[in-house]
Amino acid sequence: MCFNWQNIQQSEEREELTLAEIEKISRNFRPLMELNLSGGEPFLRDDLVEILQLFYKNSDTRLFTIPTNSSCPDRIIEFVRKMVSLMPSAWFRITLSLSHLDEKNDEIRGRAGSFQETIETSKRLHDLKRRFPQLSTGCSAVLTKFNKDDIYDIFDYIDLNVPCDSYGFLNVRGDPMDKDASDVAPEDSRRLVEYLTKKRQGKFKNSSFYSKLFSAVGRVIENNVLETILEDKEVVPCLAGKRMVVISDTGDVMPCELMDGAIPKNSGMNPVFGNLRDYDYDIKKLLELPNTKKVLQYIKNSRCHCSFECAMTVSTVFNPRWYPKIIKNIFKNL
Numbered sequence: 001m002c003f004n005w006q007n008i009q010q011s012e013e014r015e016e017l018t019l020a021e022i023e024k025i026s027r028n029f030r031p032l033m034e035l036n037l038s039g040g041e042p043f044l045r046d047d048l049v050e051i052l053q054l055f056y057k058n059s060d061t062r063l064f065t066i067p068t069n070s071s072c073p074d075r076i077i078e079f080v081r082k083m084v085s086l087m088p089s090a091w092f093r094i095t096l097s098l099s100h101l102d103e104k105n106d107e108i109r110g111r112a113g114s115f116q117e118t119i120e121t122s123k124r125l126h127d128l129k130r131r132f133p134q135l136s137t138g139c140s141a142v143l144t145k146f147n148k149d150d151i152y153d154i155f156d157y158i159d160l161n162v163p164c165d166s167y168g169f170l171n172v173r174g175d176p177m178d179k180d181a182s183d184v185a186p187e188d189s190r191r192l193v194e195y196l197t198k199k200r201q202g203k204f205k206n207s208s209f210y211s212k213l214f215s216a217v218g219r220v221i222e223n224n225v226l227e228t229i230l231e232d233k234e235v236v237p238c239l240a241g242k243r244m245v246v247i248s249d250t251g252d253v254m255p256c257e258l259m260d261g262a263i264p265k266n267s268g269m270n271p272v273f274g275n276l277r278d279y280d281y282d283i284k285k286l287l288e289l290p291n292t293k294k295v296l297q298y299i300k301n302s303r304c305h306c307s308f309e310c311a312m313t314v315s316t317v318f319n320p321r322w323y324p325k326i327i328k329n330i331f332k333n334l
Contacts, residue, residue, distance in 0.1 A: 016249045017276075019047045023054050024281035025247070032059040036310060037066050043075055049082045056087045065093045070121040071111065077124050084132040091210055095138040096122055096164070100147050101157055108146060119162065126163035136211040138218075139167040143192060145183040151192060155199065165204055165211035166218055168196060171225065171307040174258055186229050193226050201332065216329035220322055221312050228312070234303035236315045236322070241273075241296045244314040245283065251276040253286050255295060256311045262304055269294050 017025075026032075035055050042048055043066070055061040064083070068076060076094075083092055096118050099108040105115040122139065129135045139162050141147065141154050151169070158167050169192060172182040197219070204215055227235045241255030248254075252272045259271035273292045279285040286292060298304070316322045 014250050017251050019050055019054075021251070021277070021281060022051055023058070025276055025283070026054040026058040028280075028282040028284065029055070030059045032061045034063040034065065035059075035061050037064070039067075041069055041071055042066050043068055043072055043079055049079055049086065052083055052090075053086060056090055062090045063093070064090060065095065067095045067097065068121070069109070069114070070096055070118040071114065073117055073121045073124060076121055077128065080125065080128060080135065084128075084135055088134070091134050091136065093136045093138065093214060094125060095140060096125075096162070098139065098141050098154060098158065098162075099144075100150065101154055104147075104150075122162045122164060133208050134210070136208070136214055137164045138214070139164045140170055142170045142172060143184055143189060144172055144181040146181065148184055148188050152195060155196060159199060159203070165207045166215040167200070168218055168222055170309060171229065173307050174261070189226055189229055193222055196222075212330055213326075216326050216332075217313065217317060219329045220325045221309060221316055224316055224322075225307050225309060225312050228305050229307055232305075234305040236312060236319060238299050238304050238311055239315045239318055240304075240308075240311040241292070241299060243318050244311065245273075247276070251281075253283065255299065256306075256308055258306050258308050259295070262302075262306070263295065263298060267298070269298060271295065 032055060035052070037048070037051070045051070052061075052064055055064075070076065080092065080094060083090075098115070098118055099105050100115075102115050105118075106112050122137065125135070125137050129137065139158050141151065141158070143151055147154060155167065155169075158164075171189060172184065200215075200219075204212060207215070224235050240259070244256070246254050246257050252275050254260075254272050263269050263271050270291050273286045273295070274289060276283065276286065
């Protein structure tokens with residue numbers, strides 16, 4: 001259930017950043033701990049490997065996360081093999097997704113064969129991990145109205161048939177194409193978290209330490225997101241715009257993807273900090289703008305909160321309060 005569907009549909013009309021422009025961004029974005037590429041489908045971009053190399057070289061980035069719908073298994077394996085070979089000191093996390101099982105998955109995705117492509121990709125990536133230990137894989141499902149009655153069967157299948165280093169679920173957020181998708185009660189999320197917590201116990205003992213760390217962080221984030229949904233309040237002070245930013249395919253910079261709906265329309269603030277093309281591709285210049293400072297102050301003062309897992313990840317990882325829980329979860333998988 002992609003909340004970015006409107007931009008995807010308009011992709012042919014949008015002037016995407018070129019590789020030369022991305023190189024300028026990478027030179028002005030140092031150091032950058034992690035780069036998370038999303039879409040659409042990131043692996044459809046011909047210069048994907050070159051983009052990662054730019055940040056590896058110019059921004060000292062050593063952690064790359066790439067979600068995929070597995071629509072092109074051969075291409076994914078080819079690109080991942082190149083990534084791990086050309087950037088040996090970086091860690092790569094590839095996350096696959098399922099919407100349902102078999103034909104129901106294909107129906108939701110609107111693509112025949114999508115389910116089998118995901119299973120094939122997961123197994124081939126698993127084989128690749130034997131040669132490249134810096135590669136980690138995960139699998140997720142978005143909890144929606146259309147799969148909530150079968151979500152336990154979906155994860156039972158993933159547990160037995162999808163080789164990966166971790167698995168979990170995401171919540172519908174933003175403005176999905178099908179408005180009914182978000183018709184999920186908080187109690188549905190709570191029950192699923194409890195179920196997965198028990199099911200994953202000791203499951204990934206043979207994974208690398210890096211994968212165990214990722215899994216441990218994921219479990220803490222999962223619970224923090226759940227508490228945010230149940231309580232409808234800030235659980236972790238949000239660091240979006242400070243420790244993370246989102247850059248669109250056209251160069252717009254914002255603190256997070258959901259900010260447009262969070263800021264009151266009459267506030268005089270723009271959720272988009274600005275466009276990198278207008279500021280010499282220098283992120284630092286955008287972060288010093290008056291509007292940027294107003295938005296960041298609003299996030300802090302309003303105790304802004306949501307279920308956006310990326311923002312929750314950054315806010316948790318950079319908050320020492322959560323380190324004991326992360327360490328505890330690591331030892332559960334030792």
